[in-house]
Amino acid sequence: MKWLLIAxxxxxxxxxxxxxxxxxxxxxxxxxxxxxxxxxxxASLARNPFVCVGVPAxxxxxxxxxxxxxxxxxxxxxxxxxSSYVLETALAKYILREHIGWRRWLxxxxxxxGVLLVAI
Amino acid sequence: xxxxxxxTQSLNALQRGLAAAREWFLMAHEPGNSDETQxxxxxxxxxxxxxxxxxxxxPGVSEDRSRPLCLRTRTVIVLLVVSNVLGNFTLSRxxxxxGRLVSFSPLPYIHAFLNPLVGVGVLLLIVWLISxxxxxxxxxLSYALPATSVSYVLTALMAEFLLHERLSIERWIxxxxxxxxxxxxxxxxxxxxxxxxxxxxxxxxxxQ
Numbered sequence: 092m093k094w095l096l097i098a099x100x101x102x103x104x105x106x107x108x109x110x111x112x113x114x115x116x117x118x119x120x121x122x123x124x125x126x127x128x129x130x131x132x133x134a135s136l137a138r139n140p141f142v143c144v145g146v147p148a149x150x151x152x153x154x155x156x157x158x159x160x161x162x163x164x165x166x167x168x169x170x171x172x173x174s175s176y177v178l179e180t181a182l183a184k185y186i187l188r189e190h191i192g193w194r195r196w197l198x199x200x201x202x203x204x205g206v207l208l209v210a211i
Numbered sequence: 212x213x214x215x216x217x218x219t220q221s222l223n224a225l226q227r228g229l230a231a232a233r234e235w236f237l238m239a240h241e242p243g244n245s246d247e248t249q250x251x252x253x254x255x256x257x258x259x260x261x262x263x264x265x266x267x268x269x270p271g272v273s274e275d276r277s278r279p280l281c282l283r284t285r286t287v288i289v290l291l292v293v294s295n296v297l298g299n300f301t302l303s304r305x306x307x308x309x310g311r312l313v314s315f316s317p318l319p320y321i322h323a324f325l326n327p328l329v330g331v332g333v334l335l336l337i338v339w340l341i342s343x344x345x346x347x348x349x350x351x352l353s354y355a356l357p358a359t360s361v362s363y364v365l366t367a368l369m370a371e372f373l374l375h376e377r378l379s380i381e382r383w384i385x386x387x388x389x390x391x392x393x394x395x396x397x398x399x400x401x402x403x404x405x406x407x408x409x410x411x412x413x414x415x416x417x418x419q
Contacts, residue, residue: 111344112352121345124280129341136344146340153336154320160299161306176356183353190403194395195353201392202357208385209367 093163099155101175107148108179112187114141173206284349284401288358291342294335296365300373302332350401357396364389 115121118139121132136142180199183189282290305328323329346355364386370376378386 108347108352108356112347112355115344115348118348121348122281124282124345128280132341132345142344149340157302157306157320157323160303161309176360179356180353183351183356187352189351189353191353192399194399195357198357198392198394198396198399199353201388201395202360205385205388205390205392206360206363208381208388209363 093159096155096159100152100159101178103148103155104152105175105179105182107145107152109182109186110141110145110148112183114139114145117141173203176200176203176206282345284346287342287346287349288361291339291346291359292362292365294339294342295359295362296369298332298335298339299362299366300332300369301328301335305329305332351403354396354399354401357393360389361393 114136118136123132176199180191180195184191305326306323308328309323309326324333343355343359346358350358367378367382367386371378
């Protein structure tokens with residue numbers, strides 16, 4: 092059950108991050124953080140198809156995390172997503188066409204290893 | 212009493228969160244503390260200065276509110292990390308109070324939201340969602356991901372200092388690796404993907 096929940100955290104989480112990144116790049120950069128501007132931002136994102144799929148995928152990932160948190164310790168639950176760092180960096184390279192040099196690869200791998208170690 | 216210590220611990224966590232939020236707010240209004248040049252998505256100067264556009268103000272709206280609250284990319288990352296860590300922490304404590312929660316029916320989840328700690332946690336995660344989306348609107352996904360992994364370090368340090376779980380040597384090594392990885396990624400250009408807008412023709416108002 093724990094590992095099923097982890098799959099439900101990682102896979103929808105990766106899809107959500109990809110779709111949200113695409114949707115937000117399409118939306119344009121967000122600079123204003125006043126309450127009204129945030130409400131306008133939410134209204135505008137509600138019509139953005141990428142974000143409209145990405146956020147529910149994030150919610151699936153989130154509820155799976157909630158369920159996992161209720162049966163496992165925080166120190167097991169949170170770092171369980173460690174593998175997503177390298178996975179999502181690769182997806183960002185091939186799907187989002189980001190330029191990923193050696194620093195980013197090394198950085199993402201180190202972060203993934205570090206998160207794994209923290210999980211032990 | 213165990214409940215008392217739990218409550219004081221949660222209050223301590225909230226207090227720290229508020230202090231961090233205040234710091235964040237002060238940082239947002241301070242235009243000139245850029246000691247890091249890696250995060251190059253700084254705002255143009257006129258966005259941070261007092262930008263008066265009284266002509267478009269509706270009557271009754273005070274002039275102070277006409278100033279856009281522009282946050283730097285670094286500030287958004289701090290907000291994201293803090294809300295993520297505190298959100299996960301309060302949710303975890305709240306859910307342990309609620310009890311086992313593995314179900315495919317929505318009712319136990321709705322019941323869980325009635326717990327105040329869970330409520331605060333969910334609010335913090337909404338803040339996290341908004342800051343995550345605005346961060347993704349500005350920088351690459353592969354830049355944002357490691358930057359947000361600082362939350363693991365904070366979570367582990369909170370386990371050490373708030374929950375008094377001793378951190379093993381492996382965990383300290385892990386924290387060090389995360390630190391090195393994050394500082395490597397921080398030395399790259401934040402945005403490399405196909406750019407749809409240039410910085411110049413962006414309005415400060417979002418959502419247009």
